[in-house]
Amino acid sequence: MLPFCKWLEHTSVGAGIRESLWLFPAIETLHLLGMAALVGTTTVFDLRLLGWMLRRERVSELAGRLLPWSWAGFAVQLVTGALLFTSEAVKVYPNPAFRVKMLLIFLAGVHALIFHWSVYRDVASWDDSGILPAGAKVAGFVSILLWIGIVAAGRFIGFV
Amino acid sequence: MKLMRCLHRPSSRTVMNRKVGAVLVVTGLLLGAASLWAHHGNAAFDMTNTVRMQGTVTDFQWVNPHALIHADLKDEKGKVANWKLELGSLGMLSRFGWSRNTVKRGDRVTVEGFRAKDGSPYMCLVSIDLPNGQSMRGSP
Numbered sequence: 001m002l003p004f005c006k007w008l009e010h011t012s013v014g015a016g017i018r019e020s021l022w023l024f025p026a027i028e029t030l031h032l033l034g035m036a037a038l039v040g041t042t043t044v045f046d047l048r049l050l051g052w053m054l055r056r057e058r059v060s061e062l063a064g065r066l067l068p069w070s071w072a073g074f075a076v077q078l079v080t081g082a083l084l085f086t087s088e089a090v091k092v093y094p095n096p097a098f099r100v101k102m103l104l105i106f107l108a109g110v111h112a113l114i115f116h117w118s119v120y121r122d123v124a125s126w127d128d129s130g131i132l133p134a135g136a137k138v139a140g141f142v143s144i145l146l147w148i149g150i151v152a153a154g155r156f157i158g159f160v
Numbered sequence: 161m162k163l164m165r166c167l168h169r170p171s172s173r174t175v176m177n178r179k180v181g182a183v184l185v186v187t188g189l190l191l192g193a194a195s196l197w198a199h200h201g202n203a204a205f206d207m208t209n210t211v212r213m214q215g216t217v218t219d220f221q222w223v224n225p226h227a228l229i230h231a232d233l234k235d236e237k238g239k240v241a242n243w244k245l246e247l248g249s250l251g252m253l254s255r256f257g258w259s260r261n262t263v264k265r266g267d268r269v270t271v272e273g274f275r276a277k278d279g280s281p282y283m284c285l286v287s288i289d290l291p292n293g294q295s296m297r298g299s300p
Contacts, residue, residue, distance in 0.1 A: 017224065019260070021251045024224035087224060158200030158225070 005089035017087035024087060031080040038073030039147050041066040046147075049140030051132050058127045059136075063120075097160045101153035108146040115139040200225075205274035205284045211235075217267040218242060222260035225249055229263055229285065233271065245271060245285040248299040256297045267291050273298065 008014055017023045045066050047053035054062060085092055092098050119135035126133055215233035227247040234240050247253060263269070268291055273283035285298030 019222055019250070020224070021254055025249075025251070159203075 001093065002090065005093045008086050008089045011086065013083070014086040014089065017083060024084070027080050027083050030076060031084060034073045034076030034080055035151065036073070037069050038077055039151060041069040041073065042147060043144060045070075046140035046143045049132065049136045049143075051130075051137065055130065060123050060127050063123075092157060095157050095160065097153050097156035101150055101157070104146055104150045104153060108143065108150065111139070111142055111146060115143075202274070202284060204276055204278070204282075206277050207274050209274075210272050210286055211275050211283065212270065212272045213243075214268070214270045215240070215243070217263055217265055217269055219265060220260075220263040222250065227253055227258075229271075229288070231269065231271065233281075241281040243271075243281040243283060245273060245283055245288075245298070247285050252300055253298075258296060262296065263288070263290070271298075 009018070017027065044053060045062060048055075048057065048059060048062050119133060119139055126136070213233040213235060215231045217229060217231045219228075219230040221228040221230075227250060229245040229247065231243050231245060232240055233243045247258075248256075270289040271283075271285060272287045273285040276282040287295055287297055289295050
């Protein structure tokens with residue numbers, strides 16, 4: 001993996017971002033905006049699953065309105081994150097905070113899939129009832145914890 | 161804090177005020193701390209005093225988020241080691257008058273900076289005296 005990181009860093013994209021006066025902070029800015037879209041919309045959905053927010057809205061309808069923004073944000077994160085990684089791959093690849101972040105993102109993905117295939121399958125039965133199944137609450141809670149962890153781990157890359 | 165708790169009866173108003181106060185204090189601390197930080201904190205460095213050393217540049221990396229100089233420097237005990245000197249961001253440095261050619265391999269330099277607390281040959285560069293006699297600022 002390290003030879004790949006080395007090669008990646010030396011591509012014109014990696015070197016360009018690393019040596020530009022403004023590209024690195026500009027991409028970081030986009031990465032922050034992408035985070036706002038992704039984490040903001042998933043958290044609103046998670047809070048709905050917990051029953052703490054927008055309780056009169058149907059869960060399925062909120063999913064339909066919020067999650068496209070989550071996916072758009074995720075796409076921005078994937079692209080901008082990859083570009084930032086490319087510019088300092090050799091330094092970041094062994095960074096423990098970076099590794100924790102990647103692991104947590106993977107877990108968040110697995111968690112979302114499990115949620116989709118289990119609790120969310122019979123959403124129709126609890127969509128507009130005030131009482132949410134325990135599984136939905138657990139899913140919302142776990143998701144919020146995972147995203148806090150991802151944001152924190154990302155911020156800690158520069159500090160460990 | 162303890163004194164405050166004794167003086168104020170915990171009416172809902174003072175609890176509220178205390179909450180607002182706490183938020184303001186934390187925000188102030190964060191903003192104050194943020195001005196000290198560039199990409200990451202300076203907590204790894206001993207900011208209470210600077211060290212001054214002489215030596216020869218072995219490498220200069222004009223890279224984001226921090227430029228780096230590697231140099232063989234002699235410490236106060238006469239021991240020579242290859243030091244890593246961390247600078248500010250490229251945007252900051254160019255405002256201080258730096259370019260990718262300001263320092264090059266083989267340059268005899270005098271550096272001043274904050275040492276890493278862990279004792280490793282690593283410092284946050286405050287200023288550097290170049291072979292042409294010019295002194296440059298290394299970080300904010």
